[in-house]
Amino acid sequence: MSRSLLPEHPVSTVPSWVPEAALRYLAHTETGLPIRVLARQAGCHASTVLRQIRKLESRREDQLVDEALCRLGRQHFQRVGRKTNLSETEPETMTAPKSVPLPVETELFHKEACRILRRMTENGAVLAVAQEMEKAVVVRDNASGTTTRTAVVDREIAQAMALKDWISCKAPGRISRYVITAEGRASLASLLARAESSAQPGFAEAQAGFAAAPGARSLAPSRGRTRYSAPESPLTLLARRRDKAGQPFLSEDLVAVGERLREDFELAQIGPSVTQNWDNFLTGREAMSARSEPSAGPAGARDRVASALRDLGPGLGDVALRCCCYLEGLESAEKRMGWSARSGKIILRIALQRLKRHYEGMGQAGQMIG
Numbered sequence: 001m002s003r004s005l006l007p008e009h010p011v012s013t014v015p016s017w018v019p020e021a022a023l024r025y026l027a028h029t030e031t032g033l034p035i036r037v038l039a040r041q042a043g044c045h046a047s048t049v050l051r052q053i054r055k056l057e058s059r060r061e062d063q064l065v066d067e068a069l070c071r072l073g074r075q076h077f078q079r080v081g082r083k084t085n086l087s088e089t090e091p092e093t094m095t096a097p098k099s100v101p102l103p104v105e106t107e108l109f110h111k112e113a114c115r116i117l118r119r120m121t122e123n124g125a126v127l128a129v130a131q132e133m134e135k136a137v138v139v140r141d142n143a144s145g146t147t148t149r150t151a152v153v154d155r156e157i158a159q160a161m162a163l164k165d166w167i168s169c170k171a172p173g174r175i176s177r178y179v180i181t182a183e184g185r186a187s188l189a190s191l192l193a194r195a196e197s198s199a200q201p202g203f204a205e206a207q208a209g210f211a212a213a214p215g216a217r218s219l220a221p222s223r224g225r226t227r228y229s230a231p232e233s234p235l236t237l238l239a240r241r242r243d244k245a246g247q248p249f250l251s252e253d254l255v256a257v258g259e260r261l262r263e264d265f266e267l268a269q270i271g272p273s274v275t276q277n278w279d280n281f282l283t284g285r286e287a288m289s290a291r292s293e294p295s296a297g298p299a300g301a302r303d304r305v306a307s308a309l310r311d312l313g314p315g316l317g318d319v320a321l322r323c324c325c326y327l328e329g330l331e332s333a334e335k336r337m338g339w340s341a342r343s344g345k346i347i348l349r350i351a352l353q354r355l356k357r358h359y360e361g362m363g364q365a366g367q368m369i370g
Contacts, residue, residue, distance in 0.1 A: 014076045016106045019164060021052040026069065028053055030077035062169050063176060064129060064155075064162035071159070110191055112157045115266050117166065117188040119151045120180040122236060127167055127178040129158060142252060143240065150259055234323040234330055235259070235352075238345055249345065254352040257359050258324040261308055265325040267301035311358045316351035323348055 014023065024042065027033045028049075035053070039046040060066040116138060119125055124141035136158040138151040158178070161167045166184030171177040180188075235258045241249040305325075309317040318337060322328040323344075330344040339347070 014072070015109070017109050017160060017164065018072060021056060022069065022072070022163060024049055025053050025056040026073050026077050030073040061172075062162060063131070063172070064159045064167075064169075064178070067155075068159035068163040071156070109157060109160055112153060113161055113166065114188065114191045114195065116151055116153050116157065116161070117180060117184055117191075120167070121185065121188070122150070122233070125150065126170065127153075127158060128175055129155070129178065130175045140236075143248075144252065146252065148252070148256065148259070151263070233258075233262075233327050234348070238330075238348070250349060250352065254349065254356060257356045258320070258352055260359055261305065261320060261324045261355060264301040264304045264308075265321075268298050268305055308355060308358055312351055312354055316347065316354060319344060319348050320351045320355060 020042070024038045027038060028035060035049050036046050039049045042049065056065075056069070060069065116127070119138040119140075120127060122140055125138055126140075127136055127138050129136045134155055136153050136155055137149050138153070139147050139149050141147055158167070161184070162169075162178065164183075164187070165181060166187055167178040168181050169176050170179045235250060235255045239248055239250045239252070239255050243249050309321065312320055315337075319333055322333045322336075323330065330348065331341075333339075334341060334344040337344075
């Protein structure tokens with residue numbers, strides 16, 4: 001079915017990410033359009049539309065799905081009075097939705113969904129949603145039994161992901177916990193592939209904006225070696241390794257500072273297109289303008305990343321950027337930097353120790369933002 005439920009009444013303001021089945025469900029429940037009319041427009045049998053409607057009705061037990069449908073129906077569909085003796089030749093008229101701002105712009109939704117789904121592929125990661133909170137958080141259970149918060153997302157984004165069946169509720173309750181579904185993993189791979197092929201600035205995965213100047217070494221990970229679809233980041237993998245004394249190779253506080261850098265890096269990609277050249281910055285060919293006060297939003301996040309990399313310097317900054325932000329594997333980083341085998345993990349740990357001191361010096365501003 002097209003985005004127009006009736007040719008003379010286009011649903012032009014409904015975001016393109018809304019599934020077709022959800023459009024038919026809302027058209028039927030909110031405007032009273034008969035199932036046979038919807039089936040005729042979709043070019044399928046009426047029983048197909050009926051099954052879609054029943055399936056969505058059963059999914060409304062999920063609080064995020066129910067909230068998404070309620071919001072879409074309220075903002076984009078307007079209930080009208082029903083006609084008496086309604087027939088197929090006189091379908092009920094649907095009032096065109098008002099031109100209101102989209103609750104979730106499609107481009108922003110894809111960026112945020114990509115960021116959150118990547119976090120949810122990590123072992124032990126779930127999306128926690130509380131009934132009274134406007135935000136949802138991604139938390140990950142650690143081997144020590146503690147929980148680490150790795151991302152924060154607007155509730156509308158979480159609602160959209162649930163409606164598209166990218167996440168499902170594992171444990172409903174006052175604080176519901178969601179896990180990524182097989183559909184979510186497939187969609188994540190598609191989003192990452194599209195971002196990499198189009199090389200549009202704005203995605204953390206699109207590295208075109210970080211290309212090095214002629215003659216300089218490139219910090220952008222090579223094609224085919226990136227770990228964007230990997231279930232875990234290099235930091236979480238190293239955190240499970242043990243040293244000779246039987247202690248974790250990376251302690252939880254070192255993993256946390258790496259996640260803090262990655263958080264700023266991802267925030268810096270949201271909003272206007274950015275072509276910050278981190279390679280030029282690390283090699284001293286580009287300087288960041290000093291600010292009298294810390295700024296917020298993507299610009300502030302870029303400044304914080306630049307400040308951290310400037311403190312680390314070349315070498316330590318390179319490995320931190322590759323492994324914490326680009327999620328490049330240590331073996332690939334060692335080869336591209338010309339280091340000996342198995343030396344990358346030592347250098348990365350030194351970089352994280354220096355990074356920890358940097359964030360401790362920032363005080364409250366060095367804590368996770370979400």
